[in-house]
Amino acid sequence: MPRVKRGMQHTKRRKNLLRKAKGYMWGRKSKLRLARIAVLKAGVYAYRDRRVKKRDFRRLWQVRINAAVRPEGLSYSRFIALLKEKKIALDRKILSNLAVKHPVVFHQIVEFVKK
Numbered sequence: 001m002p003r004v005k006r007g008m009q010h011t012k013r014r015k016n017l018l019r020k021a022k023g024y025m026w027g028r029k030s031k032l033r034l035a036r037i038a039v040l041k042a043g044v045y046a047y048r049d050r051r052v053k054k055r056d057f058r059r060l061w062q063v064r065i066n067a068a069v070r071p072e073g074l075s076y077s078r079f080i081a082l083l084k085e086k087k088i089a090l091d092r093k094i095l096s097n098l099a100v101k102h103p104v105v106f107h108q109i110v111e112f113v114k115k
Contacts (some may be wrong), residue, residue: 061096068099072110082113 014032020042021028021035028038066076074082083090088109090098098106 018054058092059112064096064099065092068103069110070108072107073111079110086113088113
């Protein structure tokens with residue numbers, strides 16, 4: 001059987017890996033052994049933090065809504081419970097946006113819920 005040399009595959013794999021590690025600091029951008037570990041770790045962090053980002057934003061929305069309903073004489077949990085009672089299906093992202101950018105509309109929602 002003829003001999004098979006795999007230089008092309010090695011070069012291609014190395015080039016792709018170093019392309020992913022572009023912009024990293026020190027040897028991690030140029031040395032294959034360090035770049036492989038760095039790219040692997042970066043992928044793990046990216047996967048994890050896509051989920052953490054959702055958690056962080058939900059917490060931010062909750063804090064904003066709570067800050068907006070406190071002057072109205074409600075707590076966050078009571079406000080959400082009243083929304084569910086009245087069958088108002090606005091999610092926390094929308095409510096937070098209304099509280100920050102359109103406080104008059106948010107005030108009307110709170111008044112409707114309190115009745």
